[in-house]
Amino acid sequence: MAVENEDGQLSLIIDDQSQSIQGVKIPDRAIYQNIKFVVKSNVMEGWQPTSADIEELKSFMETEHPKLEHQFKTIFGD
Template sequence: MQFNFDNQRQTIMGVAVSDRHLYRCVRDAMLFNVYEGWQPTVADVQQAIAKAKDPNSHGNQKFKEEF
């Protein structure tokens, strides 16, 4: 499956993201990795959204520690 997103509908590979800020953060993070050759799946998109929403996720904790 090809990586695609729709800014009007706020979807990433068909997965809707209701929060505009969250949508942009996840889309951009994934897009940077796609440019490096990563081929995400729909499950990857769902997981990235879930982790971005969870304030206790490892990535969010690491971000808080650094900044």
């Protein structure tokens, strides 16, 4: 649920009260905060996220990734 502005570009819609980004509700507070940070950082670089993009990020964050966790611990430790 992104809204186009006058220039035809998508607007970033973040609602901290409902913990939603582009209309996608993210119930887990930690996941919401992480996605919000990533999205805001990348929007500053020119990315225009859609609801589908946020759904994909949410799905990724809610899924276990043991291989990535192992790689992270190998690089950064526990």
